[in-house]
Amino acid sequence: MSAPALRARIEAAGYGRLMVLRDVEIHVSEGEVVALLGANGAGKTTLLRAISGLVRMRGTVDLGSASVTPKSPERMARLGVGHVPQGRGTFPNLTVHENLVAGAAARRGRLDLKADIERWTTVFPRLAERMQQNAGQLSGGEQQMLAVARALMGRPRVLLLDEPSLGLAPAVVHELFDKLAELNRDLGTAMLVVEQNATAALRVAHRGVVLEAGRVALAGAADELRDDQRVRQAYLGL
Amino acid sequence: MELFSQRLVDGLSSGCIYAALALAIVLVFRATGTLNLAQGEMAMFCCFLIWKLTDLGWPLIPAILAGVVAGFVGGAAIERVIIRPVEDSRDHLPVIIVTLGLLLALDSLAGGLFTVDTETLGSPFPSGSWHIGQVLVPYSSIGLFVVISALSGLMWFTFHRTRLGLAMRASVDNPESARLLGIRRSRMLMIGWGAAAALGALAAALVAPQTYVYTGMLQGVLLYAFTAATLGGFDSPAGAVVGGLLVGVLQTMVSGYVGFVGNDLSLMTALVVIIVVLMLKPTGLFGRPDSRRL
Amino acid sequence: MTTVLDRDDMTSPDVAGLARERWRRIGWTVTCAAIVLGAGLPWLISGYQLSQVSGALYLSLGVLSMNLLTGLNGQISLGQSAFVGIGAYAVAILVTDHGWSYPAAMAAGVVLSAGAGVIVALPALRLRGLYVALTTFGIGLVFPSLIQKFADTTGGTAGKTIFPLYAAPEAFGLTTGEWAYLVTLVVLLVCLLFVHLLKASSAGRQIQAVRDADVVAEGFGVPLARIKVATFAASAAIAGLAGGLFAIQRQFVSPGDLSLDTSINFFVGMAIGGSVSVPGAVVGGFFLQYAPQLTQHLGIAPIYTPAIYGGLLIVIIRFARGGAAGLVRSAIEATTRR
Numbered sequence A: 001m002s003a004p005a006l007r008a009r010i011e012a013a014g015y016g017r018l019m020v021l022r023d024v025e026i027h028v029s030e031g032e033v034v035a036l037l038g039a040n041g042a043g044k045t046t047l048l049r050a051i052s053g054l055v056r057m058r059g060t061v062d063l064g065s066a067s068v069t070p071k072s073p074e075r076m077a078r079l080g081v082g083h084v085p086q087g088r089g090t091f092p093n094l095t096v097h098e099n100l101v102a103g104a105a106a107r108r109g110r111l112d113l114k115a116d117i118e119r120w121t122t123v124f125p126r127l128a129e130r131m132q133q134n135a136g137q138l139s140g141g142e143q144q145m146l147a148v149a150r151a152l153m154g155r156p157r158v159l160l161l162d163e164p165s166l167g168l169a170p171a172v173v174h175e176l177f178d179k180l181a182e183l184n185r186d187l188g189t190a191m192l193v194v195e196q197n198a199t200a201a202l203r204v205a206h207r208g209v210v211l212e213a214g215r216v217a218l219a220g221a222a223d224e225l226r227d228d229q230r231v232r233q234a235y236l237g238l
Numbered sequence B: 001m002e003l004f005s006q007r008l009v010d011g012l013s014s015g016c017i018y019a020a021l022a023l024a025i026v027l028v029f030r031a032t033g034t035l036n037l038a039q040g041e042m043a044m045f046c047c048f049l050i051w052k053l054t055d056l057g058w059p060l061i062p063a064i065l066a067g068v069v070a071g072f073v074g075g076a077a078i079e080r081v082i083i084r085p086v087e088d089s090r091d092h093l094p095v096i097i098v099t100l101g102l103l104l105a106l107d108s109l110a111g112g113l114f115t116v117d118t119e120t121l122g123s124p125f126p127s128g129s130w131h132i133g134q135v136l137v138p139y140s141s142i143g144l145f146v147v148i149s150a151l152s153g154l155m156w157f158t159f160h161r162t163r164l165g166l167a168m169r170a171s172v173d174n175p176e177s178a179r180l181l182g183i184r185r186s187r188m189l190m191i192g193w194g195a196a197a198a199l200g201a202l203a204a205a206l207v208a209p210q211t212y213v214y215t216g217m218l219q220g221v222l223l224y225a226f227t228a229a230t231l232g233g234f235d236s237p238a239g240a241v242v243g244g245l246l247v248g249v250l251q252t253m254v255s256g257y258v259g260f261v262g263n264d265l266s267l268m269t270a271l272v273v274i275i276v277v278l279m280l281k282p283t284g285l286f287g288r289p290d291s292r293r294l
Numbered sequence C: 001m002t003t004v005l006d007r008d009d010m011t012s013p014d015v016a017g018l019a020r021e022r023w024r025r026i027g028w029t030v031t032c033a034a035i036v037l038g039a040g041l042p043w044l045i046s047g048y049q050l051s052q053v054s055g056a057l058y059l060s061l062g063v064l065s066m067n068l069l070t071g072l073n074g075q076i077s078l079g080q081s082a083f084v085g086i087g088a089y090a091v092a093i094l095v096t097d098h099g100w101s102y103p104a105a106m107a108a109g110v111v112l113s114a115g116a117g118v119i120v121a122l123p124a125l126r127l128r129g130l131y132v133a134l135t136t137f138g139i140g141l142v143f144p145s146l147i148q149k150f151a152d153t154t155g156g157t158a159g160k161t162i163f164p165l166y167a168a169p170e171a172f173g174l175t176t177g178e179w180a181y182l183v184t185l186v187v188l189l190v191c192l193l194f195v196h197l198l199k200a201s202s203a204g205r206q207i208q209a210v211r212d213a214d215v216v217a218e219g220f221g222v223p224l225a226r227i228k229v230a231t232f233a234a235s236a237a238i239a240g241l242a243g244g245l246f247a248i249q250r251q252f253v254s255p256g257d258l259s260l261d262t263s264i265n266f267f268v269g270m271a272i273g274g275s276v277s278v279p280g281a282v283v284g285g286f287f288l289q290y291a292p293q294l295t296q297h298l299g300i301a302p303i304y305t306p307a308i309y310g311g312l313l314i315v316i317i318r319f320a321r322g323g324a325a326g327l328v329r330s331a332i333e334a335t336t337r338r
């Protein structure tokens, strides 16, 4: 197996004196989709934010051959981490088009943004119809698509997605995860997807990791987890 | 009728002055999402620098350019050293208080380092006026209008047609997301403050022939400029210019025709306009509605 | 973004409680000593020195009005000098031109000030904090021009001398200065006590809940609008009272003493003493009174005094948001731990 696209070894991460994560290690191989599961408050968001430099941590993050301790999100973005934050984080007062252009901010040199934009609007046709509207006027599902497309504009090596299904209707969730699977297939982008909706996540993921109170409680192949008694009880509502 | 026309022209002339400073206010608001109460003092300080250089024998235009460059460097340095450490995208109060401290400090430093006297600065524009019938339109006002219109256009272009401008707007709209995309928010803030200070320096130098150069030269002007920015919409460069002209005309007309108001209450008029606009149409005439709730 | 991953330096609840107990004990001891000293002061120092202390007390009251509004309630006012001015001019005009007694004129000033506070607070309710700062900044800037406009009654820029003098009741055998000092002292103490008690009351907790989180507080049934307007009115009333005391101390008022700079100075005083601390207001007031003399004493030209204020404001916001009170508190906490 090749070197993973992302490997994070986190000794500690948290807010001020509150320590949320302790000795967590997680990796995502090239072309792999990993679902990060766990109850509310388990530390999933904190883990993603530590990787992208928004929360101070002790430990290292390896991206391909680079090994760093994340200090600033700007730097991590340049190293190829794309992060779609919980709650989507679109720019409400910028148009859809401007949101997408902003997504390429970390890339250098002369860019053919038109081609990129066209590509993602083919994947997410609903965005194409709304290019000149302010992002704040989009529906929740459309905003989530925009957030994903915006992150892809930066051509990330690994994409972190924080609860993309939050607040979306089941049909929209289904559509979104189909798109993610499609993207992963076509581009080979590695993805770490945080989800409370374990059914949706495990449907497209190759592997799953369960976080409990700031530690890795369980990890394994997606279909194994789907069949695991504990996971079934806790997250699949079976 | 002639009196009215002359007042209109006078109003537009002072309106240009307000518009010039309002542009700097809009620039900071656009680039950093906050208000700089020390905007006038920063401009005044640069203007003293320009005056000092001419006093040392520099020709006017190079002195103004030097002052503008000093403004940019100084503004960026102030952002980096003084503003940044207290910057908080969710709570504007600390930054406002710090700009209040800056206002005090710059006012007193200008008096101490330069002079507490009133000085004069030449105009880069030709003296004299253009006669339209009996109405006099000073060339300096025409020149000022041309310059601020050009600056306003340039600002609009930068914000809406360049990647730098887009990055600035994104950075104000959602600071965290912007950082996650690799936009260096700190650099945006620094450039925003620097550019606003440079703009302020230029504005001060251009209005100095009328206001003269002294520590309080822009104190009243600042309130009118805030009024202009409120009226035009805090995020609209074109609004700053139109707002400035409107405020200038309103001020001259009200002072001229409403005997009770006279000169003493024209600051009051400005304040009333601010309050009324904020109550009735907080986005001003040209501002875009803000989807954020702050 | 936050740092510090180790827990070692965390103050345990026990230590915090102990420190608070000590803080309270030290506080009351100092307060009692200060009151005794304050009451005896007219017999201890010269009339000139006493007038300076009077000035410090007036400034303390002005700072206290800011503590209530900005420190506890989180509303910003950069136009506090206007409310002080209303109180001061009410005394000057009503006493001199209309023959009112001083107490009645002061009471009228307080009412007018509070009314003006409500008028400002109502539109402020609908504005973002940023714009409240801007409008009150405008009010501070505009007030002197209003005085100028009504120069016939106010005396304009030249100021207005108040007549007759504010004399002490004959039986006391005190000079006007001594009497004004004692009145100021008593009024200040009453107001300090009022804010101190308010802070711990349920109304006070609501006031502070509004500061900490508008939206959340409203969710918990705090009547947001009412609290904000009432606090603004109370703060303006205290500022108006300060203005009345200023008038009786000086027997003269002029717009120069009530400019935007005065407002900013009150702000500085609040930051120096500590924005949420009641005793901090007194520290701030004395600072504002004596700092100019101190800097001059240190050989710094008076013109640089505002620069020092500005610099201090910047430093405090950056390094010590609790002001003097915050520093004392952490010192006590630090020594308690050992």
Ligand SMILES: Nc1ncnc2c1ncn2[C@@H]1O[C@H](COP(=O)(O)OP(=O)(O)O)[C@@H](O)[C@H]1O
Pocket: A015, A018, A020, A038, A039, A040, A041, A042, A043, A044, A045, A046, A047
């Ligand atoms: N900004 C913050 N400041 C302090 N504590 C936080 C902050 N964000 C989250 N926490 C705490 O960290 C823990 C983990 O939160 P989070 O990572 O958001 O969990 P999850 O995403 O798994 O629901 C929770 O106990 C939460 O209260």
Ligand SMILES: [Mg+2]
Pocket: A044, A045, A046, A086, A163
């Ligand atoms: Mg979460």
